[in-house]
């Protein structure tokens with residue numbers, strides 16, 4: 294049985310999100326993050342990735358990226374949250390989504406999109422609604438740049454990408 298289902302999201306009110314269909318323990322591998330494996334050259338030449346923050350593009354290694362913006366990649370529906378309960382993980386050309394805390398049945402699955410802090414950060418408002426929300430989609434390690442109180446929440450989940 295799948296650990297997740299698709300529903301209207303509480304975070305992205307216009308979109309969908311993924312929800313836990315049963316209690317999930319920390320460190321559980323929930324689903325694969327799949328897509329098209331493309332070369333760095335293809336990434337550079339594609340207009341699709343002109344934006345400096347392509348949400349679905351992952352760095353796999355020095356030669357290849359993974360474009361997860363494909364209909365068969367259900368994991369692309371996971372929304373960003375400042376208090377994410379999942380993270381991306383991977384090895385070689387494989388990526389997956391892992392629980393970084395215990396998740397209760399019915400909770401929305403969320404990741405940290407890992408956006409860096411730069412002059413464009415205000416383009417991406419965060420509506421996650423968590424107590425820790427810094428208001429924008431910026432990775433945990435950079436949130437102190439927006440508000441000093443986030444310097445307490447520094448943590449490194451061993452993200453292998455972005």
Ligand SMILES: [Zn+2]
Nearest residue numbers: 375419421426
């Ligand atoms: Zn937030």
